[in-house]
Amino acid sequence: MKRKVIATLLAATMVMSLAACGSGGDNGSSGGDAGNSGSSSESDSGSSGGGSGDSIRLVNGKIEIDSQLKKLAEMYKEETGVTVEIESMGGGIDIQGTLKGYYQADNMPDIFVNGGSTDFGNWEGMLEDMSGEAWASDTDAAYVDEEYGTIGFPYTVEAVGLAYNADILEKAEIDPATLTSPDKIEEAFKTLDSKKADLGLDAVVGYCAEATNLYWSTGNHLFANYIDGGLDRDDTTYIDMLNDGGKVDKDRLTDFAEFVGLLNQYSDPALLVSGTYDQQILNFASGKYAFVTQGSWIGATITGDDAEAYEAAGNFKVGMVPYAFEDGMDTILTNSPSWWSVFSDGNAEAAKAFLQWCSEDKAQQVLVEEAGFISPYNSCKYVANDPFAQTIVDYQTAGKTSGWHWLGMKEGLAQNYTGQVFSDYAAGNLDTDKFVQTMEQVIQACYAN
C-alpha cells in the first residue's frame, strides 16, 4: 500500500513539473528551440492569445545598455502598470537567426531590433506601420519603407570613423582637422610611431581583424567606408554596384586596401589577428593606443565598464577622423544603427504606447544621459555626456556626414565571407593586390548564391 502511495506521489510530481515547464518556459529565451513542432496547440494559448495588455517583450541588440533599458522598464511599470521584459543579445550573436527561431516556436517578442533593409526584409508584412505616431514627425531618422510605412523606431545616432585620443594627438602636435587624406594620415602614424615611448603608447592604432568574433568590425564597419566614405548621404553608387551581382570598383577598392594595409602596419600586433573586442576597448581607454578602429558606441563602455582605466588615463577627450583612403574625404558615417519594430501579431497597441513613451522626456533623459545615446528627436533637450557626442554634433552641424548604406549588403556577407579576408590580410597571408582580388572573388561568390 505504502509503495503505491509513494509511486502515485512521484508520478504526480513528475506530471506537475512537466506542466510547470510548459507555462514558465514561454517567457524565457529558451523558447527558441524548434523542437516544439508537435505541441503547438499548447503553446498557442500561452503566447499569442494571451494579450491582455499587461506585459510586452522587447528584444534589444545592444547589450551595452541592458541595465539602462531595465531601468526604463521599471519606470514604465510604475507609471502605467505594464510590465516590459527586456531581452538583450549582443557580442556577435546572430540576432536575426535567434528571432527566426522564435518565430518558428510561436514565441515572437512584441518589439525587436532590426538593422537594415535585409533584416527588415525578413519580416515583410509582419511589422506595424507607425507613421501615425507622434514621434514619427519629430525625427528624420526613422526607418521608412515605401511599401510598409514607418516600421522602424530610432533610438540613437551612431558614428563610424577612426576614433582618436585627443590628448595624445595634442602632445604629438598633430591637428586632427588636417587628417583628410591618406598621405596626411600616414605621416601622422609615422610621427606617433616614433614617439611611442614618450607618449606611453603600446601601438599607434588598435585595429583588430579577428575573424570569428570581430568580423562585423572589419566586414561591416570598415568596409562601410568603401561604400560611403566621402560621399553624400543619399549617394548609393557603390551599394547599388554591390547588390548588382557583387560588382566592385577596383580603383576605389585598391585605395581602400592600401589604407587597410596602413592600419595593418601600425596596429598592435598582439591585438591584430587574435585579439578581443574587450581588450581593444580597454587598451584604448587606458591610453595605450592613439587611434582605435571602433565607432562612437564605445563611449558607453569607456565611461561604464572601463571607467577606472579611463580615469587613470586622465579622462581624455576623444574625437573622430574619417577613414580617409582617398584625398579629400572629410565626412564620418552617421546613422541610426538599428531600429525597433513592432510585431503586428503580438501585443501591438501596448508596444506602440511604450515606444511613444520612450520618445518622450523622462525616457529620453535616461537614454541620453545614462545610456549615452544621442537623441534622434528634435524636441529632445538633453545632450549626452558621452565622450563622442560633441564630435558627432560638430560633424552633423557642419553637414559633413555620410550614410550607412552597408546596412543594405547581402545577409551574411561579413560573417561568412569578407571578415575572413580582412583577417588573412592582417595576418600577412595576402598582399594588397591579392586582397583586392580575393575580396572581389568572395563578394561575387556570396551574391551568386
Add this chain to the structure above:
Amino acid sequence: MSENSSSRKMLSLVLLAAGVAGMVVSLVMDFSGGGSPVRGPLLIIGAIAFLIGLYLFPTVEHHRGIINFIFLFPLLFTFAVTVIIPLLLGIFYSFTDWNGIKFTGFIGLTNYTTMFKDPAFIWSVLLTFLFVVFNMVLVNLVGFSLALLCTSKLKGVNFFRAAYFLPNLIGGIVLGYIWQFAFNNVLVQITAAISGHQNSVLANTKTAFMAIIVVYIWQYAGYIMLIYVTGLTTVPKDVLEASQIDGANAWTTLMKIKVPMIASTITICTFLTLTSAFKQFDVNMALTNGTGSVTDFFGSYLTNGTQMLALNIYNTAISKNNYALGQAKAVLFFIILACVSIIQVRISNKKEVEM
C-alpha cells in the same frame, strides 16, 4: 470480473468514443484557426480518455498487448513527432523552395545540384570526414590508454576516473568559449614568449583544425575511458593468470589477450565516436564559428576553412536564410551518417570474439 463485465465494457466504449471525439473536435478547431484556449486541454483529455477506455476494454487475450501499447505510446508518440515527422517533412521540403515559413512550388533536384557545385560545401564534407577519421583513432587511443592507467594498481585511480570524466559534463558551447579564451589569450602569451608568434593557433586553418581535435579529445576521452574500463574489468582473471604462467609480458598480454576480449567494447566505442564526431557542432561553432581561409580549393578562395558539415547546414539555413538548400544538405548528411553507421556495425560484428 464477470459481474461488472458488461458495465465495464459500456464504460470502456463510452470512454473510447468520448476520447476519439474529443481529440477530433480539438484538432478540427485547431486546423480551422480558432484560437480557442480549450483546444489544448481538450486534446490531452481526449487522448487520456481514449487510453483509459483502451485499458478498461474487457478482453483477456489482447489485454497484454493493450498494456504494452499504452505504456509504449508516450515514448513512441514523442519520438514520431520530434524525429520521424520532421525527417519526412524535411525530405519533402528539400525538393521545394521552402523559405522557413511557407513554400510556393516544387523545384525538384535543383537544391541538390546547387549543393554539389558549391566548393565550400564539398570542403565541409571532406573536412568532416578527415575530422572523423582523426578522432576515431585518437579518441579511442587516448581513452584506451587512460583506461589502462585507471585499471592498474596505481594509487588514487578512483579519483582519476572521476577527474577524466568531468570534461564530458561541460556543455559544448561553454567548452568552446573557454578553449577559445585559452587558445587566444593563454597559449598566445606562451608562444609569444617562446618564439615571438603573436597569432593564435585559431588564426590559421590547419592549426585551428588541430585545435578542434584537441578540444574534442579533451571532451570525449573521459567518456570513452569509462566504457573501456568496464570492458577491461570483465576480462576473465583466469585467462590472464594462465597467460602469466605461460610467460607472456605486459605488451603481449595487452595485444593478444585483452584487446581481442574487449572487441565488443571496441565496437561500441568506435560506433560512439564515429557518430558523435560526425555530428560535431557546438564546439565547432563556439571555438571558431567555421572561420579559416583556404587559399585554393578547386580554384576558389574559401572562407569556411574550419566549418564542418553540421555548422555548414546551420549556416546555410539560418545565416544565409536558404532553408530549402539547408534541408537538402541535411538529407545528404542523414544518408551519409546512416550508411557509415550500418557499414561500421556490420564490419565490427564480424570481428567480435565470443567467449
